[in-house]
Amino acid sequence: MPSSESSSGRSGLGQVDRPRRGRPRRGPDPERLQEIIDAAATVFLEKGYDGTSTKDISDAVGMLKGSLYYYVRSKEDFLFEIIKRVYDAALVSIQPAVELEGDALTRLRAFVHAHVGFAVKNLTAFTIQLREFERLSPERRLEITAGGDAYLRALRGILKDGQREGVFDEKIDVSFTALAILGQLNSLTQWYRPNGRLSVKRLAENFAGLVITSIASDSAVQSAGGPSKLRRSR
Amino acid sequence: MPSSESSSGRSGLGQVDRPRRGRPRRGPDPERLQEIIDAAATVFLEKGYDGTSTKDISDAVGMLKGSLYYYVRSKEDFLFEIIKRVYDAALVSIQPAVELEGDALTRLRAFVHAHVGFAVKNLTAFTIQLREFERLSPERRLEITAGGDAYLRALRGILKDGQREGVFDEKIDVSFTALAILGQLNSLTQWYRPNGRLSVKRLAENFAGLVITSIASDSAVQSAGGPSKLRRSR
Structure with missing residues (x-):
C-alpha cells in the first residue's frame, strides 16, 4: 500500500519544482516518462543497478544527460x-x-x-x-x-x-x-x-x-x- | 563439473606467474586467501558486485590495495x-x-x-x-x-x-x-x-x-x- 508520502508525490520523479527554461509548466509527458523508465529498466537489467550510470540511461533513451534531469533527479x-x-x-x-x-x-x-x-x-x-x-x-x-x-x-x-x-x-x-x-x-x-x-x-x-x-x-x-x-x- | 581448464588453474587467482619481489615462491597462504575471499563476499553482498571497488575489498581485509594483487588480479x-x-x-x-x-x-x-x-x-x-x-x-x-x-x-x-x-x-x-x-x-x-x-x-x-x-x-x-x-x- 503506498504511504501518503508517496501519494503526495514526494518521490521527486516528475516533480520539478521550477520548470526549466523553455519547457512547458505542466510537467513531463507521462508516456515519454514511462518510455524512459522502461529504457532505464533495460539498462539496469543488463548492467546491474550499481553498474549503471545516468549517462548509460541517457544514451539508451537517446537524450542528453542534462535533458534527463527534466524527468528525474537521480539514478535512485x-x-x-x-x-x-x-x-x-x-x-x-x-x-x-x-x-x-x-x-x-x-x-x-x-x-x-x-x-x-x-x-x-x-x-x-x-x-x-x-x-x-x-x-x-x-x-x-x-x-x-x-x-x-x-x-x-x-x-x-x-x-x-x-x-x-x-x-x-x-x-x-x-x-x-x-x-x-x-x-x-x-x-x-x-x-x-x-x-x-x-x-x-x-x-x-x-x-x-x-x-x-x-x-x-x-x-x-x-x-x-x-x-x-x-x-x-x- | 569443473572443466579441465579450471583444474589446470587458469582462473588466475593464486596463480602468480612471476612471484613479486620479497615474496616466497610458493604462492599465497590458502587460509589467508579464503579469509580475503570471505571478506570480498561480505562487501559484494552489502554493496553489490558492481558497486564494489577493489579498494573496498582491500579496506575490508585491512590490506593495501597493492598487496591484494598478490592474491588476485581483478575484481572478477x-x-x-x-x-x-x-x-x-x-x-x-x-x-x-x-x-x-x-x-x-x-x-x-x-x-x-x-x-x-x-x-x-x-x-x-x-x-x-x-x-x-x-x-x-x-x-x-x-x-x-x-x-x-x-x-x-x-x-x-x-x-x-x-x-x-x-x-x-x-x-x-x-x-x-x-x-x-x-x-x-x-x-x-x-x-x-x-x-x-x-x-x-x-x-x-x-x-x-x-x-x-x-x-x-x-x-x-x-x-x-x-x-x-x-x-x-x-
Missing part, C-alpha cells in the same frame, strides 16, 4: 519508479484472483496464473524489482511496502481462508509457506525466456499444480480423486 | 573464486543425499535438508552465487557449469528415479520441476535471517514437506496415509 529515482510502478501494477493484477468467488483453492490457482502472467509480461521491471529492491534507501523501501507487504498479505489471506475452509492443510506455517510459494513463482525470472519450450499458460498450470498439491488438505486431495488429478485440474 | 577473480568455491562445496554437500540407499522420496528429503543446511551455513557466498552469477564473463560461467549444471542434474536424476519407482507423479515435467524446486529453496536467501523464528531443522522440514507433496504420486500419498502425513513424515 529511476529505480524507485521502476519498482513502485511494477509493484503497484502487480497488486492490481492479482486483485481479481483475491476477490474471486469460490473456495481458496480456486483463488490460489487464479492467483498463481495472475502472478505468473504478470511476471512474464513485465519480465524486465519485475526482475529489477526482485534483484534491486535492497538498493533503494530504507525510506524508499518503506514507501513501497508501507503497512507491510500487501502482496504477501494477499497470499497469506488466501492460505488462511483455505485452512478455515478445510481445503489447505491446517498445520502448514502460513507465513513461511507464503514466502516459499512466492519464492518459487518468482524464480522464473532466473530461467524463463520468452518463446521458450513452455507456453505461459502451461508454465502457470505447472506452477499451480505444484503449489496446490504442496499444501492441499487430505479431504481436498481425496475429493479431487488423488494428488495427480488435483495437480492437473483446471 | 574474486567473484569467480567466491562462486566457484561455494558451488563446488554445495555439490559436495548434496552428494550423500544423491547416493543414499532408499527410494527417491527419501533421497529428495535428504537433498532438501542438505541444500537448506548448506545454504544457511554459507549464506553470504551462497547469496552472491545466486545474485551475481550473471556478472561473470561467459567463459567463467561456462567454467563453473561446464557439461551442464551438475547441481540441477543431480536433482533431475532424483526426480526421474522417483518417477520410475512410482513415488513421484509420472506426468510432472522434470526439467521445469527441478528449476521450480531449486527456486523455492533458494528463495530463503531473500528472507532467512539467522536466529529467526524457524530453526534450520524446522525450515528444512517445512521445505521438504512442500516439495515432496508437490510431486508425490497417488500411490506414495496413499501409502503414507494422506498428504498431511506425507508432508510431516521424517
Whole structure:
C-alpha cells in the first residue's frame, strides 16, 4: 500500500519544482516518462543497478544527460519508479484472483496464473524489482511496502481462508509457506525466456499444480480423486 | 563439473606467474586467501558486485590495495573464486543425499535438508552465487557449469528415479520441476535471517514437506496415509 508520502508525490520523479527554461509548466509527458523508465529498466537489467550510470540511461533513451534531469533527479529515482510502478501494477493484477468467488483453492490457482502472467509480461521491471529492491534507501523501501507487504498479505489471506475452509492443510506455517510459494513463482525470472519450450499458460498450470498439491488438505486431495488429478485440474 | 581448464588453474587467482619481489615462491597462504575471499563476499553482498571497488575489498581485509594483487588480479577473480568455491562445496554437500540407499522420496528429503543446511551455513557466498552469477564473463560461467549444471542434474536424476519407482507423479515435467524446486529453496536467501523464528531443522522440514507433496504420486500419498502425513513424515 503506498504511504501518503508517496501519494503526495514526494518521490521527486516528475516533480520539478521550477520548470526549466523553455519547457512547458505542466510537467513531463507521462508516456515519454514511462518510455524512459522502461529504457532505464533495460539498462539496469543488463548492467546491474550499481553498474549503471545516468549517462548509460541517457544514451539508451537517446537524450542528453542534462535533458534527463527534466524527468528525474537521480539514478535512485529511476529505480524507485521502476519498482513502485511494477509493484503497484502487480497488486492490481492479482486483485481479481483475491476477490474471486469460490473456495481458496480456486483463488490460489487464479492467483498463481495472475502472478505468473504478470511476471512474464513485465519480465524486465519485475526482475529489477526482485534483484534491486535492497538498493533503494530504507525510506524508499518503506514507501513501497508501507503497512507491510500487501502482496504477501494477499497470499497469506488466501492460505488462511483455505485452512478455515478445510481445503489447505491446517498445520502448514502460513507465513513461511507464503514466502516459499512466492519464492518459487518468482524464480522464473532466473530461467524463463520468452518463446521458450513452455507456453505461459502451461508454465502457470505447472506452477499451480505444484503449489496446490504442496499444501492441499487430505479431504481436498481425496475429493479431487488423488494428488495427480488435483495437480492437473483446471 | 569443473572443466579441465579450471583444474589446470587458469582462473588466475593464486596463480602468480612471476612471484613479486620479497615474496616466497610458493604462492599465497590458502587460509589467508579464503579469509580475503570471505571478506570480498561480505562487501559484494552489502554493496553489490558492481558497486564494489577493489579498494573496498582491500579496506575490508585491512590490506593495501597493492598487496591484494598478490592474491588476485581483478575484481572478477574474486567473484569467480567466491562462486566457484561455494558451488563446488554445495555439490559436495548434496552428494550423500544423491547416493543414499532408499527410494527417491527419501533421497529428495535428504537433498532438501542438505541444500537448506548448506545454504544457511554459507549464506553470504551462497547469496552472491545466486545474485551475481550473471556478472561473470561467459567463459567463467561456462567454467563453473561446464557439461551442464551438475547441481540441477543431480536433482533431475532424483526426480526421474522417483518417477520410475512410482513415488513421484509420472506426468510432472522434470526439467521445469527441478528449476521450480531449486527456486523455492533458494528463495530463503531473500528472507532467512539467522536466529529467526524457524530453526534450520524446522525450515528444512517445512521445505521438504512442500516439495515432496508437490510431486508425490497417488500411490506414495496413499501409502503414507494422506498428504498431511506425507508432508510431516521424517
